[in-house]
Amino acid sequence: MTQQSALRIKAGKIESLTENPTHYCAGCEHGTLTKLIAATLDELNIREKTVMIDSVGCSVLAYNYLNCDHIVAAHGRAPAVAAGVKRLRPELYVFTVQGDGDALSIGLSETIYAAKRGTPITIFVVNNGIYGMTGGQMAPTTLPGQITTTTPYGRDPALTGTEFDGSSIISQIDGAAYVRRASLVVNEISNPRGKVYSIKNLLDAKKAVKNAFQVQALGGFALVEFLSTCSVNWKMPILEAKRYVNEQVIKRFPLGVFRDTFGVEKP
Amino acid sequence: MSGQRIYIKGNEALAYGALQSGLNGYFAYPITPSSELPETLAREFGNKKYPQYKCFIQSASELEAINMVIGGASTGAQVMTATSGPGFSLKQEGLSYAACMELPFLIADICRSGPGLGNIGPEQSDYFQATKGGGHGHYRLFVLAPNSVQEMASFPKLGFDLAFKYRNPVLILGDAYTGQLKEDIEFPSLDAPNYDVSSWAVGDSTGRGPHILNSMEMDFQKHYENMGRIFEKYKIIEEREVLYEEYLTQDAEIVIVAFGIVSRIAKAVVNTLRKKGLRVGLFRPISLWPFPTAAMRKLASDGRRFLDIELNAGQMIEDVRLAVGTETRVDFLGRWGGIVPTEREIERKIQSVEVVAS
Numbered sequence: 340m341t342q343q344s345a346l347r348i349k350a351g352k353i354e355s356l357t358e359n360p361t362h363y364c365a366g367c368e369h370g371t372l373t374k375l376i377a378a379t380l381d382e383l384n385i386r387e388k389t390v391m392i393d394s395v396g397c398s399v400l401a402y403n404y405l406n407c408d409h410i411v412a413a414h415g416r417a418p419a420v421a422a423g424v425k426r427l428r429p430e431l432y433v434f435t436v437q438g439d440g441d442a443l444s445i446g447l448s449e450t451i452y453a454a455k456r457g458t459p460i461t462i463f464v465v466n467n468g469i470y471g472m473t474g475g476q477m478a479p480t481t482l483p484g485q486i487t488t489t490t491p492y493g494r495d496p497a498l499t500g501t502e503f504d505g506s507s508i509i510s511q512i513d514g515a516a517y518v519r520r521a522s523l524v525v526n527e528i529s530n531p532r533g534k535v536y537s538i539k540n541l542l543d544a545k546k547a548v549k550n551a552f553q554v555q556a557l558g559g560f561a562l563v564e565f566l567s568t569c570s571v572n573w574k575m576p577i578l579e580a581k582r583y584v585n586e587q588v589i590k591r592f593p594l595g596v597f598r599d600t601f602g603v604e605k606p
Numbered sequence: 607m608s609g610q611r612i613y614i615k616g617n618e619a620l621a622y623g624a625l626q627s628g629l630n631g632y633f634a635y636p637i638t639p640s641s642e643l644p645e646t647l648a649r650e651f652g653n654k655k656y657p658q659y660k661c662f663i664q665s666a667s668e669l670e671a672i673n674m675v676i677g678g679a680s681t682g683a684q685v686m687t688a689t690s691g692p693g694f695s696l697k698q699e700g701l702s703y704a705a706c707m708e709l710p711f712l713i714a715d716i717c718r719s720g721p722g723l724g725n726i727g728p729e730q731s732d733y734f735q736a737t738k739g740g741g742h743g744h745y746r747l748f749v750l751a752p753n754s755v756q757e758m759a760s761f762p763k764l765g766f767d768l769a770f771k772y773r774n775p776v777l778i779l780g781d782a783y784t785g786q787l788k789e790d791i792e793f794p795s796l797d798a799p800n801y802d803v804s805s806w807a808v809g810d811s812t813g814r815g816p817h818i819l820n821s822m823e824m825d826f827q828k829h830y831e832n833m834g835r836i837f838e839k840y841k842i843i844e845e846r847e848v849l850y851e852e853y854l855t856q857d858a859e860i861v862i863v864a865f866g867i868v869s870r871i872a873k874a875v876v877n878t879l880r881k882k883g884l885r886v887g888l889f890r891p892i893s894l895w896p897f898p899t900a901a902m903r904k905l906a907s908d909g910r911r912f913l914d915i916e917l918n919a920g921q922m923i924e925d926v927r928l929a930v931g932t933e934t935r936v937d938f939l940g941r942w943g944g945i946v947p948t949e950r951e952i953e954r955k956i957q958s959v960e961v962v963a964s
Binding site: 386387388390392402406408409410411412413419421422423424425426427448449 | 633670
């Protein structure tokens with residue numbers, strides 16, 4: 340509880356956040372990530388030296404929430420746009436927030452080659468297992484058997500393959516300096532006072548965001564994948580969706596540091 | 607190189623023209639017949655003569671290259687890419703976004719024969735795609751059509767000036783001939799200008815509000831107004847930035863309309879037929895968008911006949927017909943597949959027009 344209120348008090352003073360209310364659905368963790376990034380920009384004092392590349396998907400309206408320069412890229416092309424900015428203005432911090440469909444399906448080539456060249460940019464991928472903005476179609480990260488509007492009988496691996504493990508695949512690319520999977524989903528825990536929610540995952544996610552920017556400062560490519568829910572398109576109550584991530588999704592997408600060339604990750 | 611006489615290939619001249627007019631970054635993907643551009647610019651990367659030239663990257667795809675261009679142009683830097691036919695199709699996505707985001711940069715399409723893979727010979731069959739938008743949504747690119755290696759050298763400067771003046775992408779539409787041709791030229795004296803990008807470019811935002819470069823607007827009324835402002839810009843460009851060349855048109859009975867490499871052949875035909883006493887002239891659009899509609903209409907009002915010649919089955923002819931109106935006769939000579947009409951073929955065509963018409 341004390342940790343939680345500490346985070347809330349700090350949130351009120353985040354300069355890198357605008358005062359616009361977000362458009363995200365109830366229970367969605369996109370807003371959480373936005374807040375973690377904003378807090379990190381404040382902490383590192385780099386807001387005015389930062390350019391965010393917004394992608395197509397639920398992250399597209401980030402320019403309304405994060406108080407820095409923005410370029411809104413075409414679907415999947417954010418890493419290429421980011422590379423263009425970074426190559427011409429290496430002193431700037433350049434980062435993207437992309438969905439799993441954006442970064443790992445239509446834009447996989449852009450993601451892989453940004454990593455391969457060791458482009459010093461930071462990529463944040465929100466993995467909620469579905470195309471959220473378009474109404475809940477199958478994403479590369481959809482689990483076998485999972486129901487979406489384009490897999491109404493469950494994802495059939497014989498037809499569509501299994502889920503795409505982005506962090507593990509990108510981490511095999513020698514140009515990548517930092518690849519980590521974190522979670523934006525709070526954990527339900529019971530203690531003597533009843534049901535409470537642990538924000539340990541959020542604190543870890545915050546650390547990953549900061550590390551990713553620090554890797555960029557050191558001249559390296561960083562990608563952090565965040566597990567997230569999409570209760571609206573999963574057609575699940577919010578708490579059930581969070582439980583689904585913590586109990587099911589996490590088995591197929593384990594959290595952890597997949598690559599850390601500069602050793603920024605401290606235990 | 608400025609002011610020197612030099613024997614050089616069209617694509618190389620375009621590359622050096624861009625470098626000398628202040629190129630900061632080039633994003634490459636190879637495709638014949640445009641590949642001398644990335645090759646030249648890779649070779650010159652790091653040359654101390656061009657200290658402003660900070661970045662050369664060979665991308666993994668045409669899509670990646672055009673989106674890197676978008677990123678680079680968003681910083682207000684002078685950036686470019688080049689491609690040809692099949693690659694130009696892939697560039698359309700990025701060009702649609704860039705036109706709406708009002709980004710200034712250069713792209714060259716060294717047009718080859720299409721559709722599909724076609725072949726690597728010269729065609730002008732990307733005319734529709736170049737001048738009518740090409741990607742989704744309503745937008746325009748400046749389209750400049752050089753007809754010589756001399757112009758391949760000087761058009762990058764012209765292109766960057768227009769791009770930054772109006773915040774709009776500029777396309778240099780060459781063809782396999784203007785790209786591959788080697789000519790003896792006097793290299794133009796170019797300077798690297800300092801364009802003011804402070805009101806819109808992304809970068810260090812200290813002391814100002816965020817700059818947001820975005821093609822999306824979910825509010826219908828706002829999008830209507832934003833696009834309305836861009837369409838007004840297009841109207842101003844159509845009024846002010848038209849480029850064309852007229853050659854012996856004032857007393858001509860037949861005016862050949864041709865752009866790019868075809869206009870060179872047509873000019874030779876005009877000279878030959880003039881010696882035989884035929885009053886033939888040449889109208890050569892240099893900016894294909896904005897199209898020189900008004901100037902062409904003026905010529906049409908004197909009852910002249912027109913012969914449109916293109917390296918395709920008839921694309922620019924639609925704009926010619928719109929310009930001269932239905933009362934004016936417009937004949938057409940087209941060659942495609944990499945075939946270029948000979949002077950003799952054009953002469954025969956003109957003589958047949960003459961016979962039929964009189």
